[in-house]
Amino acid sequence: MRPIYRVAKATFHEAWRRRFLNGILVFAILIIGSSWVFAYLQPGAELKMIIDVSLGAIRFFGMLIAVFMGTRLIPDEIEKRTIHTILAKPVSRAQFLFGKYLGAAATILMNVALMGAAFLIVFAVKAPQFKAMTTESTMTMEFMSGNLVKAVILIFFELLVLLAIAVASSTVFSWIIASIFSFFVYFVGQMAEFFKQLANPERDISHAAQVLLATIYRLLPHFEIFDIREAIMKDQFMPWDVMGKIIVQGIAYTVIVMLVGYLFFNEREV
């Protein structure tokens, strides 16, 4: 475990030294901080708008951080040839890969925590004012804040899955191709339900096409399950057991993707 911890720690420190990641974080916090300005786009639904823009910003900028950091973890080490020094020590490829992943995951945790904190501060300041302007939400601020914290937690687990995809794809492709691939999987993964509907036996398509579409649906990460904005908009309590199931599914998918990444990385000439 010690080698994994050391690789993770080094990755975490290195990530904070990357300027473009810090730039994304600063920009995200600025957007979240000014989300109340967007609220005026929807008169009468300001509260809803501030939640949508802020959570959308956490997801969007979190996605950028996860992809750009995840896809460069391994290729950078290979390019700089530092990987030879690390693997020459008693560090296995599996330990190296998972250490890198955990370090990046810790970085994402910090980023999401900072963005989430910025959001909750803006919400605490502006929401009472917007709430007084509308009759749409009848719930208390504590209730809404509870749901918002749950939404931020789920965004973190969504980003963990995306990070795993970015890391795993970077073991096969160059970082640019891996980034494009990760973005593609992210966007298609948000529309996973679409493939399920396309594979519907009631539709007039061949059996082979049905099987293919159903397989794509089963293999794709279902990113939409991490999005609970609908519950927040409806002032609906999000039960912890459902939260737990979503988190377990996210972790299970992460393990699978990292295992695939390991299988490719193990075969790769470095």
Place this chain on the structure above:
Amino acid sequence: MKSKNRRWVGWIIVLVLVVAIQPLSDRVNLDRLILGVNPPTPWTRILAAGGKDSKLAVTGVTGVIVGAVLGGFREVAASMLWMKSHELWDKGEGASVEALWVMRLTTLLDPHWLEPWRMTGWHLAYNLYVETDDPKLRAEFLQMGVDCLKEGISWNPDRYDLYFELGWTYFDKVRDFEEATKWLIASIQFPHPEFADRMIAHAFERQPDMPRALDWYDYCLKRNPTDGTATGATITIRERYMPAWRLMTEQRYDEALAAIEKWLQVEPNSQLGLHLKATILEKAGRLRDAYVVWKLAADTHALNAHAAAKVDELGVKLGISTPKSAQYIFRERQARQGRREMKVDIPME
């Protein structure tokens, strides 16, 4: 274990894990479905809506909007589309089909935003309605407006606004006061402004159903004893219409007609008076006379679509005229679809 074997074992583990998480994945999907927390409108529906009109793909759904949606900013994308509809409005193209699709797409993207539902329903039932003189097409626009508001209610069942909007559309545009009262009564189950209570009384008054109108005005006065409108309406109904109404319920139709005639001599074009007189004549079975009175009410008030629809209703029944009003065509369609009961027997096709 050899490297090749280890690789195969690895892939088999991956496959087993992929299969193993499927029940959990299905369970999560089911839980989300039960909780109703899935994204409001499936992608298939949004894409289908865009595909129906090729203009929309160019002018409505811009790359920025698609990007905003994919990035997780559905509400922002909806706001951008909404601004697009304002832009079309300012250019004088507000009544175009393109503007309609932009509005429709906004409701699909953000169905919990009440304003687009309200505006789209109004746009259909009011603006597009007057763009044509064809009663069948007008009835179609009324139907679309009503359906749009009903769909909006299905997304926002715990808010007063759209129930009231639908009630108002039935009251003011369709002039179907029975349907109007149903939706207005539904609206006041939620926090609502004071005038909503009074609107119910107005709708009963125009049906006409004077005792129930009085009940509602009474309810308004109990809630706000200083309500001048309710006070005035109560006095008017008691003085002018209730005597005739009581006589009508006692089937003393001639006396009832004499009672209402007394007030019509003072104000010959009183809409409520004419409605009540026509209703008495209908109850008395004097349909041809009722037809004449409804026609008088329709002719003296160009916007009295309720009277116009009654003229068509009785005209068809008596075989003396063909339907001309969009409101009648709309109601007949509703009746044919089992959505509404017609008061008189309409010969079905």
